[in-house]
Each structure stands twice: as C-alpha cells, then as structure tokens.
Amino acid sequence: MSLPAAFYLDCLRADSDRLAEVARLGLTAAVPSCPGWTVDSVVRHTATVYLHKIEILRLGRLPDPWPPDLTDREPLALYDEARAALLNALEKAGTSLETWTFSPSDRTSGFWYRRMALETVVHRVDAELAHAVVTPIDRDLALDGIDEVLTLMVGGPWWAEGDTTAPVDATVRVTADGNSWTIKADATSAIVTRDTDAEVAAEIYGDPTDVLLWLWGRHDDSAVQTSGSPEAVKAFRGRVAECTT
Structure with a gap:
C-alpha cells in the first residue's frame, strides 16, 4: 500500500458516490471506453467486484464458486448495498489482515484498500464518459x-x-x-x-x-x-x- 489507508477510503467513498450519482442520470447510456457496455454494465460489474473482495476478506482466499447469480437484482440497489458493505469490510479488516491477493509481495488486506480505490475511480470515469460529465481524478x-x-x-x-x-x-x-x-x-x-x-x-x-x-x-x-x-x-x-x- 503506497498511500495512507484513510486516503484510499476517502477516495473510495467519494468516487463510489460519484459513480452512483452519474449512473442515476441513465443506465442505458453507452460507455465509449468499454465498447458493448452500458452504464448498467459498469454498475453491475463494480458491484460484483466489491462483493468478490468482501468474500476474499471474509474467507482469506478466493471464493468458490463464483460469481453468484445477481441478474434479478436492481442494479443501483445492488451497487449501493455492495459499496456500503465493502467499506465496512475494509474498515473491519484494517490493513494487516493476512488474505489472498494477486500481488507477489503484499498478502494483506491493505492491498485491497488501494486496489478498490483505483478500481472505483476508473469505473467512475467510465460512467462519466457515458454521460459526458467527466471530472478530474485526485492528483495523488x-x-x-x-x-x-x-x-x-x-x-x-x-x-x-x-x-x-x-x-x-x-x-x-x-x-x-x-x-x-x-x-x-x-x-x-x-x-x-x-x-x-x-x-x-x-x-x-x-x-x-x-x-x-x-x-x-x-x-x-x-x-x-x-x-x-x-x-x-x-x-x-x-x-x-x-x-x-
């Protein structure tokens, strides 16, 4: 983890809030940065990523089987539930819990603070590009x-x-x-x-x-x-x- 945990959590909160805000402008808008995707795709994908990391933090390993069938869930409700649960899971785990990651050198929960903040900001931009309302990314x-x-x-x-x-x-x-x-x-x-x-x-x-x-x-x-x-x-x-x- 390269920056303080509190910084990553602040970015995750802000960018996940912004993604939800923009998604409510319309889920059917095409995402130019991800051909074939709509904003609905971005919301569902990001929610599923969050749920996956919650399970990794809970189990200490990759969940299997995965993914669950979420097709019947309303996307924004699913997303709001998943992001709240992810923030709670990260805060509960702290940064030194031993868990699965794909990093050769960092097998702690701190890895997921950074990865989820960065995952979120890129997908926030995807949603913004779909509605032509792109905002800057925090410089750090x-x-x-x-x-x-x-x-x-x-x-x-x-x-x-x-x-x-x-x-x-x-x-x-x-x-x-x-x-x-x-x-x-x-x-x-x-x-x-x-x-x-x-x-x-x-x-x-x-x-x-x-x-x-x-x-x-x-x-x-x-x-x-x-x-x-x-x-x-x-x-x-x-x-x-x-x-x-």
Missing part, C-alpha cells in the same frame, strides 16, 4: 494508479513463459507531474525502476489523470504526449492492455 491517486499499473501489473512475474501477445523489446519511460517510471521489457520480463538516466526508446508523458486513463485504455493516444519510437509506444501500449483487461 492518479500518480499512485500509474505506479500500480506499471510496477504491479506490467512489472509483475507474468511473462516468464514468453506467451505474451505483445512482445515488447524496448525500454520505455512514463512521466507524469515530475514522476518517472522506466520499463525495460522483452517477451519474458518487464523490469520497472524509477531510474531517470537510462536511455529509452520512447517516452510517454502528460497530466497524471490523462496518463492513468491512457494506461487503462480510457483515453486514446491524443491524451498524452510521446517522444521517440512510435513503434515502441505502440508495442508498450499493447503490453499494458494485455495485463489490464
């Missing part, structure tokens, strides 16, 4: 979200088999608001450091909100600036998409 949360995508998701031990569909073979730097991450990637690894001196094939940079949403595929390339090899940027974007979908 956006920077932390960039770090999560790069160090945990891209930089995780997922590539050893070399079965990636995006075999990047380049060093790329991502920079936002004076913070930089350097990613040296090939087909079987991705090593992420905060080294700003290494030579890179390409750099992607911009406002923290824009960079985070670009990494999550919610913004296209026009939202960020790039320098260096366009091929390296494209290949890197493919690798990010592979581990964030």
Whole structure:
C-alpha cells in the first residue's frame, strides 16, 4: 500500500458516490471506453467486484464458486448495498489482515484498500464518459494508479513463459507531474525502476489523470504526449492492455 489507508477510503467513498450519482442520470447510456457496455454494465460489474473482495476478506482466499447469480437484482440497489458493505469490510479488516491477493509481495488486506480505490475511480470515469460529465481524478491517486499499473501489473512475474501477445523489446519511460517510471521489457520480463538516466526508446508523458486513463485504455493516444519510437509506444501500449483487461 503506497498511500495512507484513510486516503484510499476517502477516495473510495467519494468516487463510489460519484459513480452512483452519474449512473442515476441513465443506465442505458453507452460507455465509449468499454465498447458493448452500458452504464448498467459498469454498475453491475463494480458491484460484483466489491462483493468478490468482501468474500476474499471474509474467507482469506478466493471464493468458490463464483460469481453468484445477481441478474434479478436492481442494479443501483445492488451497487449501493455492495459499496456500503465493502467499506465496512475494509474498515473491519484494517490493513494487516493476512488474505489472498494477486500481488507477489503484499498478502494483506491493505492491498485491497488501494486496489478498490483505483478500481472505483476508473469505473467512475467510465460512467462519466457515458454521460459526458467527466471530472478530474485526485492528483495523488492518479500518480499512485500509474505506479500500480506499471510496477504491479506490467512489472509483475507474468511473462516468464514468453506467451505474451505483445512482445515488447524496448525500454520505455512514463512521466507524469515530475514522476518517472522506466520499463525495460522483452517477451519474458518487464523490469520497472524509477531510474531517470537510462536511455529509452520512447517516452510517454502528460497530466497524471490523462496518463492513468491512457494506461487503462480510457483515453486514446491524443491524451498524452510521446517522444521517440512510435513503434515502441505502440508495442508498450499493447503490453499494458494485455495485463489490464
């Protein structure tokens, strides 16, 4: 966990409230950032994610069987119930409860404080995009979200088999608001450091909100600036998409 637990809970409360507020503008609106989804899809997906994490915190392991059949539930009522229960579950667990996570280095409930705050803010933006009412992401949360995508998701031990569909073979730097991450990637690894001196094939940079949403595929390339090899940027974007979908 990179930021204080209270900060993540505050962001989770605010962004989950905003998601519900925007969803009440209309559940049938199409979500441009998630082709084939409507706001109803976002609400149901996020509620199901919340319920899944509540069960993980309760059991200390992945729930099985999963998911439950929730098709008969009214989506906003389900969502309101799930987000209240998630906040309660996180507060009850605290940050040091041993539990299942997908992090190689953090097997505590604190992991889910961060992950749920970041999950929520991205889906909040999905709902906002559907109704063209997008609001900024907290700067510190956006920077932390960039770090999560790069160090945990891209930089995780997922590539050893070399079965990636995006075999990047380049060093790329991502920079936002004076913070930089350097990613040296090939087909079987991705090593992420905060080294700003290494030579890179390409750099992607911009406002923290824009960079985070670009990494999550919610913004296209026009939202960020790039320098260096366009091929390296494209290949890197493919690798990010592979581990964030």
